[in-house]
Amino acid sequence: MGSCGTFSVNVKKRDIIAAAMPIQDHWLPMSNLDLLLPPVDVGVFFCYKNSLPLDESVNIVRKSLAEALVPFYPLAGEIVQNNLAEPELLCNNRGVDFIHAHADVELKNINLYNPNESVDKKLVPLNKQGVLTVQVTELMCGGLVIGCAFDHRVVDAYSINMFLTAWAEISHSKPISSLPSFRRSMLNPRRPPVINPFYNKQFFPLSSLPPPQTSVLTNPLISRIYYVEAKDISYLQMQSSFNGNQKRSKLVSFTAFLWKIIAECEDGFKTCKMGVVVDGRKRFDKLSLSNTMSLSMQNYFGNVICIPNGEANSSELKEMPLGLVAEMVNEFVYPAMTEEHFREIIDFVELHRPEPVVGRIYAKLDENDGEAVVVSSGQRFPVNSIDFGWGKPQFGSYHFPWGGQIGFVMPMPSARNNGDWIVYMLLLRKHLDLVETKGMNVFKPLTPSYFNL
Template sequence: MGSYGTTFSVSVMKRDVIAAAMPVHDHWLPMSNLDLLLPPLDVGVFFCYKNCLPLDESVNVLKKSLVEALGPFYPLAGEIIQNNLTEPELHCNNRGVDFIHAHADVELNNIDLYHPDEFVEKKLVPLKKQGVLTVQVTELTCGGLVIGCTFDHRVADAYSINMFLTAWAEIAQSKPISSFPSFRRSMLNPSRPPVENTFYNKQFFPLSSLPPPQSSLPTNPLISRIYYIEAKDISYLQTQSSLNGNPKRSKLISFTAFLWKIIAECEDGFKSCKMGVVVDGRGRFDKLSLSNTMSFSMQNYFGNVISIPSGEVNSSELKEMSLDLVAKMVNEFVSPAMSEEHFRGVIDWVELHRPEPVVAKIYAKMDENDGEAIVVSSGQRFPVNSIDFGWGKPNFGSYHFPWGGQVGFVMPMPSTRNNGDWIVCMHLLQKHLDLVETKGLNVFKPLTSSYLNV
């Protein structure tokens, strides 16, 4: 467990399966080509509340509202099954969501959220064994509680789950749902016939082209940490990334450039250093004219609408670059992905390779000279202050994504302080975390209970 924080045990008090209240027509929902880019990965998200209703009442509110929320969000109560082409397909059979009611013998202010591997993983965020979504509600000895959810990434991206979480909280407060989901896969149909473009060979590849695994080589585990960044430090990075006549860079691009330079410090100079950025395509579709068949906004689309453009630079070059030059480089590889044309091209590229599984190139090492890779995903739309089930907003909320493999993952999210600060969830190699806490010492601050005021 380690010497930091207070060790605690979690006991399961009750297990239920929560299905949608309204009848759900049993049917199969195909995955879109953008869903098919995702391997089987489970993603966690959790919310910590210092105060709540009497505990049994809180759990009953959560169960009752979940029953209602699974009506419009019915795919979350289904199952993923391989079809005869060995591709995943969503069976919307209202199997239900596993709901775990647990108790932890710890107070919220003694949970070391800075070390989520030890204090969150499989304790407060459940392991999903079946279905698409698993929920765990954990009572704390202080009278607070933690709501943890684990979902299958092939069914939903963070934007989609944010939509569900917001609707679930709205239902709990007897409010109308602000955003109903759409599962209209025709929005993301490929061209007929699909158009081949070799540009996408640089960003994606069939799994069959991966080199055979070198099982004799040891792999180092990735470790999770949670930090906070003060608003003034984010603004400083943005200023430094926009010097020397460069246009004002976004906060995310400035942050990504800063992190990329840090990571390059641990390479030997001969290896490359790769960085990927998750781009949400919903707004890209809306900015262009939509055909008559697209009579509603992509903003309601539930599923995966993401692409992961990436850049690769020799680490010795990266170390010597000023932050504004690195930010320019990040902007150059991200910008082409910020269009409907890009996403249409990805959809066609996947179609031309089906049914063979494909994946973004950032996820794999193709040869021994490939250095480390990290993916940054913006969680700025994380509606942490809206997840109020009737007893107030959470004191803390974060995604938790220890996705396995050797590719690092970083997600900056808004703080519950609502003052421009960021919460940053990191899943990196130890050597990278060491650099984050030395080279990035003035920016990345370990999350503490005093910061959260719990």
């Protein structure tokens, strides 16, 4: 079937959706892990074949959103600066910007492979003022696209998934399966903070970084969406565990394969950096928390992530077998999967406040500093759970054009529920060219025919 990105979107109505019940104004501080995040937005969108009248569907989304904002009240607030010029959440029920739009395109003709043309600022809105903006877009075929933009300083992917699942549950008048916890004290720094010199090489004060290179504007990152078949994921895992290596996870195997591809770029750089997002909720030792706190940590709403990373010579990466590269990935990811690692990051940020710090993976300190890519697992992405009453999504994906020149890759489960992965990529053009040549047998461009749209 054909696809196009050159369609127009017209706004029918703009509104603000506040929480369905009154919320007393109060301040919610950012944790030290929140303070590591820059002011960027995370987008997510879902495509539906709608079986209800469009007005009825939009009203369901509006009503359930207002109800969902009661337990998830920080999303109805706004971020302001405190007297130290640090961001802080003002929970004032300002409300969520809500956009009702119409696109002159059918679902089967949306070019999902190229979200730069079809999704960015069309189906996923800009988040201009509040913490969250929602857009519901009617399509010519009667279908719907629900797009959201979240401020990353307030939420990580785990938190977004928690909210989306609860929002859908509320639309069916079901009890929320996971009530959020905003207990920031669980991520308080230790007294006194523990100093680990290791983090002096992993983080830098923002003021110490050189100004952005002009190539950021002349050579921007580009978004693409691919699918990877289950058999290819299993094959990568087998190859990564070859020659007697311990069986690697699918994510580690995938990351190693991508790292080797990126290293193929003949651009004169001597090194190539790879980072992997680690969620810390399950890393906190239950012995150090009461049973109540341990339960709350799994429901914690906010950022509990770190990005351990490795750096290797590009020429060596090209020649290494996949299993050895996977071992390198495992070597820098495994130490980060502990409570102590997260506690030390929290302490490091505390020692430098109010000066913002940034992770090494984001920093290009000189012209010989190599390219970098971050992989974030979206395997918990609840695509098949986001049913508002007219059926499950035909497709869902994150959309994260975060700026700069650090690539971002997120594999998610396919809505077909067959073990395939949907892979969102935000990479430099030269890296995408390698993905589509060196990795063409694994990464297939996503087309509407994949979902029989």
